[in-house]
Amino acid sequence: MNTTQLTGEHRDVLVIGAGPSGTVAASILKNAGYNVKIVEKQLFPRFVIGESLLPRCMDNLEYAGLLKAVEQGGFQQKFGAKFVKNGETCDFDFSEQYTKGWNWTWQVPRAQFDHLLAKETEKKGVPVAYEEEVVGVDFRNDGSSTTTVRKKDGTEYTINARFMIDASGYGRVLPRLLDLDKPSNFPVRASFFCHLQDNQRPQGIDGNRITIVIYSQDVWIWIIPFSSGITSVGVVGAPETINRFEGSPEEQYQQWLNDVPELKDRFAGSERQFEPRKITGYSASVKQLWGRGFVLTGNSTEFLDPVFSSGVTLATESGAVAARLAVRQLGGETVDWEKEYADYMKHGVDVFRTFVTTWYDGSLPRIFFSKESNPDIKRQMCSVLAGYVWDMNNPIVRKHERAVKALAQILS
Numbered sequence: 001m002n003t004t005q006l007t008g009e010h011r012d013v014l015v016i017g018a019g020p021s022g023t024v025a026a027s028i029l030k031n032a033g034y035n036v037k038i039v040e041k042q043l044f045p046r047f048v049i050g051e052s053l054l055p056r057c058m059d060n061l062e063y064a065g066l067l068k069a070v071e072q073g074g075f076q077q078k079f080g081a082k083f084v085k086n087g088e089t090c091d092f093d094f095s096e097q098y099t100k101g102w103n104w105t106w107q108v109p110r111a112q113f114d115h116l117l118a119k120e121t122e123k124k125g126v127p128v129a130y131e132e133e134v135v136g137v138d139f140r141n142d143g144s145s146t147t148t149v150r151k152k153d154g155t156e157y158t159i160n161a162r163f164m165i166d167a168s169g170y171g172r173v174l175p176r177l178l179d180l181d182k183p184s185n186f187p188v189r190a191s192f193f194c195h196l197q198d199n200q201r202p203q204g205i206d207g208n209r210i211t212i213v214i215y216s217q218d219v220w221i222w223i224i225p226f227s228s229g230i231t232s233v234g235v236v237g238a239p240e241t242i243n244r245f246e247g248s249p250e251e252q253y254q255q256w257l258n259d260v261p262e263l264k265d266r267f268a269g270s271e272r273q274f275e276p277r278k279i280t281g282y283s284a285s286v287k288q289l290w291g292r293g294f295v296l297t298g299n300s301t302e303f304l305d306p307v308f309s310s311g312v313t314l315a316t317e318s319g320a321v322a323a324r325l326a327v328r329q330l331g332g333e334t335v336d337w338e339k340e341y342a343d344y345m346k347h348g349v350d351v352f353r354t355f356v357t358t359w360y361d362g363s364l365p366r367i368f369f370s371k372e373s374n375p376d377i378k379r380q381m382c383s384v385l386a387g388y389v390w391d392m393n394n395p396i397v398r399k400h401e402r403a404v405k406a407l408a409q410i411l412s
């Protein structure tokens with residue numbers, strides 16, 4: 001489309017999706033004085049999985065001016081992460097880190113957390129059009145675009161924007177519309193989860209800390225306690241393993257609870273908040289992270305695996321970096337998106353990729369549970385688990401692949 005006679009709304013920036021990536025990006029652009037709109041397919045509060053945050057995302061929420069609003073949520077504070085294997089524990093405390101940064105964050109029911117972020121973004125003056133879906137987009141040669149938005153009643157309208165941020169998460173709007181999807185090179189995995197009343201939660205830090213239980217080399221369980229007394233419990237593994245029990249979702253889930261010693265007594269007879277849900281094949285990738293007039297952020301780019309709770313941190317980081325670059329570009333500067341955005345994000349994702357790959361091949365758990373644990377190495381690892389994957393002074397960040405392999409060999 002090359003006409004200059006445009007009808008419809010006009011915006012500097014259109015953001016697709018009001019998840020953490022979209023609200024962080026929109027807030028930063030609004031703070032810089034731009035006219036931004038978010039189009040969001042669902043009505044908030046809406047359910048999404050992904051409840052354990054990492055300290056690094058606090059920097060992004062703070063930069064976007066959203067941290068104070070989240071503080072009002074009364075969420076469960078998270079000071080570390082605990083891994084359990086055959087009754088042995090490996091505990092990471094975020095106050096014992098290599099990188100200087102935040103040493104705590106939150107465990108959040110995402111419906112409330114994302115809604116708080118969206119409401120605060122609206123308060124800044126960014127309209128969020130709920131229950132409206134982006135269904136088409138047309139880019140012009142100068143990078144500006146006309147987007148077709150479908151309302152709940154089926155009527156459509158257009159938005160013209162100078163720049164677009166696709167933060168549509170699992171909706172993957174631009175990857176689908178522009179044929180940018182690329183299969184992930186991780187094996188297909190499934191997860192099976194629910195929110196449970198946690199009346200027998202252990203007292204003190206043990207009861208509130210996120211716990212990852214290693215069930216077998218490629219099956220693990222998350223236990224994420226919320227401040228409300230509800231706890232999120234999920235099992236992750238190959239689809240055939242996750243689906244190995246018979247019966248209704250409730251019956252299958254109960255058999256999983258019975259089968260895991262760390263869950264059996266604690267959640268015996270616990271009330272479910274919804275029928276247990278399964279998600280399969282959520283890992284995804286893209287051919288490119290940006291193009292003329294647009295950038296992909298958060299889960300619409302690449303999603304690896306939930307084991308290290310990196311999703312919201314990468315979503316807010318990419319939202320923040322993309323928005324800062326968009327501010328420069330809209331202000332007339334030339335931005336090297338490949339270097340300043342794609343290379344930067346790929347580095348962080350690759351550090352987590354090393355951790356995820358070596359988690360499933362068994363070498364990372366070997367390091368975690370080694371009797372010869374070295375406190376310096378543990379602090380370096382802890383900073384990766386806190387999301388500080390861009391601190392090139394950290395040897396484990398700098399040489400992640402070689403470092404983890406070498407450590408696993410030494411400690412085996």
Ligand SMILES: Cc1cc2nc3c(=O)[nH]c(=O)nc-3n(C[C@H](O)[C@H](O)[C@H](O)COP(=O)(O)OP(=O)(O)OC[C@H]3O[C@@H](n4cnc5c(N)ncnc54)[C@H](O)[C@@H]3O)c2cc1C
Pocket residue numbers: 016017018019020021022039040041042048049050051052053054132133134135167168169170171172173191279282297298299300303306308309310311312313315
């Ligand atoms: C099993 C599992 C467990 C996980 N656990 C964790 C965890 O513990 N910690 C963590 O940090 N991450 C976790 N994640 C990842 C986490 O869910 C995501 O990384 C995170 O939600 C990404 O945020 P986002 O802002 O990119 O997208 P989302 O939060 O998904 O938001 C995208 C928004 O875009 C909207 N949208 C979609 N299509 C359209 C459209 N066409 N038009 C308009 N709007 C649209 C959607 O309605 C949605 O609200 C987990 C993921 C899985 C699968």
